[in-house]
Amino acid sequence: MSNLLARYAxxxxxxxxxxxxAENVARIIDVNETxxxxxxxxQNWSSVLQLFADDKRYRxxxxxxxxxxxxxxxxxxxxxxxxxxxxxxxxRENARTLRPLISTEMWTQMNMFYNRLRAMSADEVQKPRLTxxxxxxxxxxxxxxxxxxxxxxxxxGWYFYQLGRSLERADQTTRALDxxxxxxxxxxxxxxSPLDVSQWNALLRSVSGYHAFRRxxxxxMTPADVAGFMLFxxxxxxxxxxxxxxxxxxxxxxxSYYGLSGGADAMERLDELRNEMRYTRIGDVLKGGLHEYLxxxxxxxxxxxxxxxxxxxxxxxxDAAE
Amino acid sequence: MTAGKQQSQxxxxxxxxxxxxxxxxxxxxxxxxxxxxYDPGGSYCELLGLSGQVSESTKTILERxxxxxxxxxxxxxxxxxxxxxxxxxxxxxxxxxxAIDRILPFDxxxxxxxxxxxxxxxxxxxxxxxxxxxxxxxxYHDGNILKDGVVPRDLVLGxxxxxxxxxxxxxxxxxxxxxxxxxxxxxxxGTFYVLEDNARTPSGVSYVVENxxxxxxTFPDLMESVxxxxxxxxxxxxxxxxxxxxxAGVDNPVVVLLSPGTYNSAYFEHIFLAREMGVxxxxxxxxxxxxxxVYMKTIRxxxxxxxxxxxxxDDFLDPEVFNPNSMLGVAGLMRAYWKGNVGLANAVGTxxxxxxxxxxxxxxxxxxYLGEDPAIQNVETHICREKEGLQYTLDNLDKLVVxxxxxxxxxxxxxxxxxxxxxxxxxxxxxxxxxxxxxSQPMIDLSVSPTLVDEGIEPRRVDLRPFAVTGxxxxxxxxxxxxxxxxxxxxxxxxxxxxxxxxxWVLE
Numbered sequence: 108m109s110n111l112l113a114r115y116a117x118x119x120x121x122x123x124x125x126x127x128x129a130e131n132v133a134r135i136i137d138v139n140e141t142x143x144x145x146x147x148x149x150q151n152w153s154s155v156l157q158l159f160a161d162d163k164r165y166r167x168x169x170x171x172x173x174x175x176x177x178x179x180x181x182x183x184x185x186x187x188x189x190x191x192x193x194x195x196x197x198x199r200e201n202a203r204t205l206r207p208l209i210s211t212e213m214w215t216q217m218n219m220f221y222n223r224l225r226a227m228s229a230d231e232v233q234k235p236r237l238t239x240x241x242x243x244x245x246x247x248x249x250x251x252x253x254x255x256x257x258x259x260x261x262x263x264g265w266y267f268y269q270l271g272r273s274l275e276r277a278d279q280t281t282r283a284l285d286x287x288x289x290x291x292x293x294x295x296x297x298x299x300s301p302l303d304v305s306q307w308n309a310l311l312r313s314v315s316g317y318h319a320f321r322r323x324x325x326x327x328m329t330p331a332d333v334a335g336f337m338l339f340x341x342x343x344x345x346x347x348x349x350x351x352x353x354x355x356x357x358x359x360x361x362x363s364y365y366g367l368s369g370g371a372d373a374m375e376r377l378d379e380l381r382n383e384m385r386y387t388r389i390g391d392v393l394k395g396g397l398h399e400y401l402x403x404x405x406x407x408x409x410x411x412x413x414x415x416x417x418x419x420x421x422x423x424x425x426d427a428a429e
Numbered sequence: 430m431t432a433g434k435q436q437s438q439x440x441x442x443x444x445x446x447x448x449x450x451x452x453x454x455x456x457x458x459x460x461x462x463x464x465x466x467y468d469p470g471g472s473y474c475e476l477l478g479l480s481g482q483v484s485e486s487t488k489t490i491l492e493r494x495x496x497x498x499x500x501x502x503x504x505x506x507x508x509x510x511x512x513x514x515x516x517x518x519x520x521x522x523x524x525x526x527x528a529i530d531r532i533l534p535f536d537x538x539x540x541x542x543x544x545x546x547x548x549x550x551x552x553x554x555x556x557x558x559x560x561x562x563x564x565x566x567x568x569y570h571d572g573n574i575l576k577d578g579v580v581p582r583d584l585v586l587g588x589x590x591x592x593x594x595x596x597x598x599x600x601x602x603x604x605x606x607x608x609x610x611x612x613x614x615x616x617x618x619g620t621f622y623v624l625e626d627n628a629r630t631p632s633g634v635s636y637v638v639e640n641x642x643x644x645x646x647t648f649p650d651l652m653e654s655v656x657x658x659x660x661x662x663x664x665x666x667x668x669x670x671x672x673x674x675x676x677a678g679v680d681n682p683v684v685v686l687l688s689p690g691t692y693n694s695a696y697f698e699h700i701f702l703a704r705e706m707g708v709x710x711x712x713x714x715x716x717x718x719x720x721x722x723v724y725m726k727t728i729r730x731x732x733x734x735x736x737x738x739x740x741x742x743d744d745f746l747d748p749e750v751f752n753p754n755s756m757l758g759v760a761g762l763m764r765a766y767w768k769g770n771v772g773l774a775n776a777v778g779t780x781x782x783x784x785x786x787x788x789x790x791x792x793x794x795x796x797x798y799l800g801e802d803p804a805i806q807n808v809e810t811h812i813c814r815e816k817e818g819l820q821y822t823l824d825n826l827d828k829l830v831v832x833x834x835x836x837x838x839x840x841x842x843x844x845x846x847x848x849x850x851x852x853x854x855x856x857x858x859x860x861x862x863x864x865x866x867x868x869s870q871p872m873i874d875l876s877v878s879p880t881l882v883d884e885g886i887e888p889r890r891v892d893l894r895p896f897a898v899t900g901x902x903x904x905x906x907x908x909x910x911x912x913x914x915x916x917x918x919x920x921x922x923x924x925x926x927x928x929x930x931x932x933x934w935v936l937e
Contacts, residue, residue, distance in 0.1 A: 110683070112715050113726045203517075203691055206700040207710040211516065218517050263728060367729055419728045 111263045115208055117420035118201045119264050123271035125198035129191045130248035131279040132159075136181055137241035138313040140174075140234065152177040158282060159189050175233060182232040182240065183224075191244055195221050210258035213251070220247040266361035270354055270415065277350035278408050283313055284337050285401040307333045314345045334397060335389030347404060348384045354411065355381050369418030373411045380407050462495035463502070464879065469888045473619045473876040475540050486655055486936045487541055493651050494538060499885065506537045506881055509647045518639050520694040520924070528692075533636055534929030536880045537648065540891055540911040547658075547907065547935045550613065550621060553805035554895050555903045556795060558609045561628055561782045562899065563798040565605040568781065569595045579797050580790045584814075588787075590629075590780025592743060594750060594763060600776050601674045602901055607738075607774035608667070609897045610634075610909075613805065615876035622808045622873065624892065626791070628783040629775060630740050633910040633930075634896045635701035638663055640932040656937040658907035664705025666898050666906075667738070671706075673900030675736040675772045682735035682772075684708045685725060687716070689741050689757045699740055706738075713741075718761030723771045736772040743777050785834035785868050786812055808873060814865035822869040823860065826853050829869040831860065844920065846872050875920050878931065880913055890914045892922050893933065908933035 139155050153172040156162040161180070164187070169176040184190045199221040206214050224244075232240045252272075259265055307328055311317040320328075320336050340346045355377040362370050392400045416422035469477065476491060477483060483491060510532060513519070519530040542550070567574050568585055575582040585591060610631030612624040641660050644652065668684065675682035688699040690712045703710035715725050716734065724731035739746065745755040747762040765771045781787060787794075789810040792803045811818035811829070822829055826845050833841040843856040860867055877888035895909035911931040912922035922928040 110709050110725065110732055111728050112709060112711060113728055114712070114715055116728045200691070203696075206517070207703045215516055219515050365729075369728065421726055 109262050113419060113421045115205060115264065116267045117416070118204045119208075119267040120271035120415070120420070122198055122201040122205060123268045124275040125194045125201065126248050126251055127272050127275040128279065129194035129198065130245055131276075131283075132181055132189065132191050132194065133241040133244035133248075134313050134315070135283065136178065137238060137245075138309050140178075140237050140241075141309075141312075155181065161187070161189055178232055178234075178237060179229060183227060183229060192224055195224060195247075208260070208264055210254070210260070212254050212258050216247075216250055216254055220251070223247075263361060263365050263367075266357050267419070269357040270361075273350045273353040273357070274408055274412055276345060277347045277354070278405060280314060280337055280345050280347050280350070281401045281404050281408075283310060284334060285398060304328050311336075316343055316345060319343050331389050331393055334393070338392070339384065339387065339389065348381075351377065351380055351384065351408075358415075370415065372418065373414035376407060376411050376414060380404075380411075463497055463499060463886060464491070464495045467879050467886050467888070469877050471617065472874055472888060472890075473615055473617050474888065475542075475615070475876055475878040475891060476538075479619055484543055484936065487543070489655060490539070490541060490651065490934075494879075502537065502881060505647050506535075509535055509537060509643050512643065512646070513639075518635075518697055520697065521692070522694070523692065533924050534915060534927075535640065535643065536889075536913055536915075536929050536931045537644075538879050538881060538886070539644065539651075539932045539934045540878050540893075540913075542893075542908060542933065542935045544936055546621075549804055550893075550895060551905045551907075553621075553623075553803065554609075554611050554897050554905050556799065556801065556804055557611060557623070557626065557791070558606060558897045558899055558903050560791070560795040560798050561609065561626065561779075562603055562605050564794050565776070565779060565782055566600075566603050567798075569778065570597065574794065574797055577797075579793050580787065584784075584786055584790075585781055588781045588784055590743070590778065590784060592778030594767070595776070595778040598767060601677060601772060604670075604674045604899050604901075605776040605779050606782065607670050607674055607899050609899070610894045611805075611897070613893045613895065614808075614873055615893075617874040617876070619876070621805050623788075623791070623803075623805050624808060625785060625788060626783040627894070628779045630742065631894070631896065632695045632698055632740075633894055633912075634663060634906065635698040636930050637896070637906065637908065637910050637933065638705075639701070640930060644932045655934070658935040658937055660906055660908060663896070663898075663906050664702065664707075666904050667702065668706040668708070670898045670900030670904075671736050671738055671772075671774055674774060676769050679735045683733060684736040684738065685711045685716075685734050687711055687713070687737050687739040687741055687759075689713075689745070693740075695740065702738070708738075713755075713757045713759050716759040716762075718759055718765050721761070721764045721768050721770055723759065723762065723765050734771060736774070738774045743780065746777065785832060786814065786865075789868065808870045811869045813860060813867040813869065818869070819860065819864045822867070823857065825869075826857060828871065830872050831856055831867055831869045833866050834868055840925070842921070844872065847918075872920075875914075878911070878913065880915070880931075882915065882917075884917075887917065889917075890920050890922065891931070907935040 135155060135158060139152065152174050153162065155177055156165050156172060159181075165172065165177070165180055168186075169180060180187050181190050183192050185192055185196070187193060199217050202209060202214055202217045224247075227240075230236070255268065259268065307330060308317065311320050311333060314337065316336065319340075319342075320333065323336060323340065324332050336343060336346065338347050341349060341352075343349060355374075358370055358374055358377060361367060362374070413422065473479060476487065513532040513535060514530065517530065519532050522529045522531050564574065572582075574580050575585060606628045608631060610627035610633065612627065613621050614624050615621050638660050671684050672682055675684070684706065685708055686699060686703040686706070688696065688710055690696070693699070699710055709725065711725055717724050717726065717731065719731070723734045723737070725734050741757050744752045746758040747760060748755045748758055749760050750763040751758070762771070763777070766773055766777070788807065789812050792807055795801060795803045811821050813819040813822055822831065827848070829845045831843040831845065843852060845853065848856070875890040875892070878891045879886050880889035882889065891911050891913045893909050893911050896906045898904050898906070911933045912924070912928045913931055914920060914922045915927060915929050924930075
């Protein structure tokens with residue numbers, strides 16, 4: 108029986124979440140740069156601001172959204188808590204706290220990755236080097252996952268890592284879908300137009316789902332198909348249902364392998380969510396309003412996180428640190 | 430009659446290192462090569478000894494260093510330092526804006542200790558730790574040494590590190606100081622001296638082990654077939670000692686390491702030791718005292734803790750008893766400790782044993798409890814709280830090193846021979862204002878070790894901190910931390926003052 112401190116369990120959970128978050132920001136920016144062009148070839152960078160609900164704060168600091176401003180804001184801006192550098196800074200701080208538990212290689216890679224990132228100059232992230240920068244971030248995050256998978260000791264801590272990572276991923280997918288859907292809520296004449304398709308195409312690529320989607324839907328691309336794929340497709344690793352099932356499974360394993368009494372509340376919520384999603388069709392979701400549905404999913408995921416916090420991390424009230 | 434003068438009579442110990450046998454300045458190396466211009470300049474050299482007549486193992490090491498070319502040595506040194514940085518073997522310096530990870534500068538040329546010297550040092554360190562533990566037991570129980578007038582009563586009872594809470598408490602095995610660091614220096618004839626004792630929370634042992642690992646990775650060719658005492662088992666030895674000094678009657682005691690947290694500059698060392706011992710690294714907020722027992726907050730609720738290796742000073746340990754504003758400790762810890770429900774390493778109240786004024790009496794303390802002369806001498810010390818000591822210090826200010834008794838880390842020291850008139854006057858003023866806060870010592874011509882610096886390979890002054898671990902018995906880690914003053918001529922080796930470190934090889 109290990110003595111995993113509550114504080115360490117929490118740090119592991121958030122380490123995984125923040126690395127996942129950094130990777131997602133890199134994906135979104137990269138895809139926006141490459142695919143999000145309107146019919147005149149311009150880009151809509153304010154859509155990224157809406158995605159993360161940063162519009163107000165951005166305008167306070169930078170004014171009117173420009174490609175350069177938004178890129179800086181989400182990559183190297185240390186004052187922006189949603190930036191890649193901020194997410195990885197918190198990830199590294201958690202890793203630093205966890206150094207007694209995680210492998211030396213995990214710490215070393217995270218330390219070097221962050222130090223390299225922090226030393227970057229503004230021109231290293233701007234076009235035409237943006238894609239290379241995003242690749243560097245994604246690669247750093249994926250190296251972290253690989254080293255973790257191959258070296259992190261498999262006790263309770265490992266499960267908290269899995270829980271954090273899958274919860275964050277589910278949340279990120281709902282957010283991507285939500286904002287795009289709002290932004291792209293097509294006016295009647297736009298449906299099926301090249302613009303429309305390119306935008307949904309970009310959305311899929313931002314979750315690495317374009318080719319997977321093509322295998323399932325060899326021809327055509329409708330908003331309903333894309334949304335359904337991102338929400339309910341069992342085999343797509345970033346679909347909400349796939350992430351929720353992973354959280355559910357890992358929590359079940361954690362409790363049964365280690366005889367933990369905590370986590371019952373989160374378990375109940377996950378089981379319910381899983382059952383509910385299994386029998387939901389995208390058509391029904393769209394009828395009832397996609398935004399409302401995504402909102403409810405996000406609220407449920409937050410509640411799962413809070414329940415875990417109360418049972419395992421010593422949270423007194425429902426106030427999971429975001 | 431100052432303590433220093435008295436103790437100089439009792440210094441001709443039969444088991445003292447006979448290093449001063451071959452008098453005469455060390456000769457520069459006579460070989461063409463990397464060391465051809467190396468000249469210790471009259472100081473004792475740790476690699477060449479006094480006469481350059483070195484042992485067979487040292488000769489091998491010397492020849493290998495001599496055959497290296499400077500560019501590749503520098504390249505390897507750079508790699509080594511980069512590795513330290515990337516591995517996070519660092520101490521953190523906090524500025525208002527940012528946290529900067531700094532490595533302890535590492536010098537690639539090892540400090541070598543010959544076996545006969547090491548045997549003396551090991552004996553001397555063990556002897557000192559034994560005396561310190563007996564002294565602490567005595568002082569917190571019957572106080573015989575005070576009644577007998579060997580150590581002035583007010584020096585101990587009036588000391589800011591004296592803890593009345595410890596009076597009458599029986600610590601397991603009589604071990605107050607499980608972890609001790611003894612700072613040693615070496616004079617120009619090769620004699621070792623104790624500069625000070627560290628009996629509270631000595632740090633630096635992680636660098637000893639990591640420096641060795643670093644050398645094994647970057648200089649395997651230098652170490653090839655040289656018999657060097659290993660240092661990697663420190664964590665196991667420490668874990669054993671903590672088990673042996675845990676409260677009686679506990680099978681498989683649960684041991685934790687209590688750290689002030691990630692913002693402490695020695696955080697790396699705390700990580701290192703927790704991992705080496707395979708015990709949880711906890712902070713005050715992870716612990717709670719209920720019914721005078723200590724528990725840690727785990728994912729399955731509260732779990733009992735039996736033994737705490739604490740890297741927090743007494744003052745911050747328990748807000749109920751000591752500093753009430755401390756956020757680092759655990760409320761009620763002293764109650765649990767007093768009842769014998771939890772063990773602490775080191776015990777509370779050990780600061781009276783490594784006090785710079787008590788230091789002057791250490792030879793007599795050793796004599797009192799063990800009936801032996803110290804195997805390693807003290808540096809002659811003048812206690813400014815005593816009239817004679819103050820007068821002597823004031824009369825010879827330009828020749829002496831003046832130290833505040835309560836400071837660590839090389840702060841507040843005035844080095845007379847290197848000081849300006851203005852600095853000497855300032856020092857004189859401080860002495861007269863608060864004489865009890867100061868001691869003075871003659872300036873020792875510290876030994877040197879060849880060191881790779883910007884100018885090439887030059888002699889730089891070194892000290893040595895061996896680490897002793899005490900459970901039922903005392904074990905001394907072979908070697909210890911060699912700190913090196915990287916500035917030419919400097920005698921201040923502390924990391925806070927820009928010192929570095931070297932790997933320390935005890936030859937078998």
